[in-house]
Amino acid sequence: MWGWLRRLAGTPRDIPDALWQATLTDYPFLATGLPAEQQRLRELSAGFLANKEFHGAQGLVITDAMAVAIAAQACLPVLYFGAGRQPLDWYDDFVGIVVHPDEVLAQREVMDEDGVVHHYDEVLAGEAMQGGPVMLSWQDVAAASSERGYNVVIHEFVHKLDLRDGQPDGCPPLPAGFLGISSARQARDHWLATLQAGFEDFREQVIRAERFGAPPPWLDPYGAEAIDEFFAVASEAYFVNRPQFAQDFVALLPLFDAFYRPGA
Numbered sequence: 020m021w022g023w024l025r026r027l028a029g030t031p032r033d034i035p036d037a038l039w040q041a042t043l044t045d046y047p048f049l050a051t052g053l054p055a056e057q058q059r060l061r062e063l064s065a066g067f068l069a070n071k072e073f074h075g076a077q078g079l080v081i082t083d084a085m086a087v088a089i090a091a092q093a094c095l096p097v098l099y100f101g102a103g104r105q106p107l108d109w110y111d112d113f114v115g116i117v118v119h120p121d122e123v124l125a126q127r128e129v130m131d132e133d134g135v136v137h138h139y140d141e142v143l144a145g146e147a148m149q150g151g152p153v154m155l156s157w158q159d160v161a162a163a164s165s166e167r168g169y170n171v172v173i174h175e176f177v178h179k180l181d182l183r184d185g186q187p188d189g190c191p192p193l194p195a196g197f198l199g200i201s202s203a204r205q206a207r208d209h210w211l212a213t214l215q216a217g218f219e220d221f222r223e224q225v226i227r228a229e230r231f232g233a234p235p236p237w238l239d240p241y242g243a244e245a246i247d248e249f250f251a252v253a254s255e256a257y258f259v260n261r262p263q264f265a266q267d268f269v270a271l272l273p274l275f276d277a278f279y280r281p282g283a
């Protein structure tokens with residue numbers, strides 16, 4: 020418990036072999052890259068752990084294994100975002116990662132068009148907001164599934180990428196010359212149009228399943244809620260089950276490859 024991690028004190032140190040190997044065994048999609056890519060993920064994860072502070076909520080004790088598992092999954096989306104510590108800059112708007120044992124009931128309120136405030140509860144497996152800590156439910160982290168394309172850590176950290184430009188709109192900041200498109204505006208339009216088409220297909224599939232008993236999609240139907248949720252849910256699938264993602268989201272594959280693997 021906190022043994023190795025507590026001694027880090029801001030200085031990245033190699034993640035011990037046994038700890039790293041155990042993480043790859045528990046989350047096999049982390050081990051699909053080439054040996055050099057796996058080594059890079061391990062280094063970035065160590066840098067991430069040195070920068071971030073984990074807090075266990077409701078008495079949850081964060082073990083080294085839990086922290087390394089979260090770090091490695093958080094670093095996977097930014098693995099190719101530059102040399103050295105550059106990828107970690109994408110997460111420099113926050114320090115804290117709050118881990119709850121289970122899902123969290125959040126009290127929400129919305130004001131309708133007549134100015135009446137409605138209160139409701141929302142069950143959260145995780146939450147990310149700009150400039151704030153990332154919240155995760157450990158039970159949901161541990162329920163990661165390549166078969167179902169489910170991964171709450173990737174989901175929340177992809178929200179962080181999306182929020183990097185201040186807007187939860189499903190479009191992260193795109194690099195100059197993205198997909199050979201010279202203008203940043205056009206690149207963004209292309210991204211949003213492609214994602215929107217995928218989102219609408221997915222939403223149709225969820226509606227057909229819920230209303231008419233059609234086979235449900237293999238991904239979390241929460242992705243049908245809004246385009247930024249679809250981006251996060253589709254990214255989960257991209258990272259944990261690329262073959263299935265490539266088959267089902269033909270138009271999204273080149274888009275995500277260009278963003279997550281620039282120069283590949």
Ligand SMILES: [Zn+2]
Nearest residue numbers: 174178248251
């Ligand atoms: Zn979400």
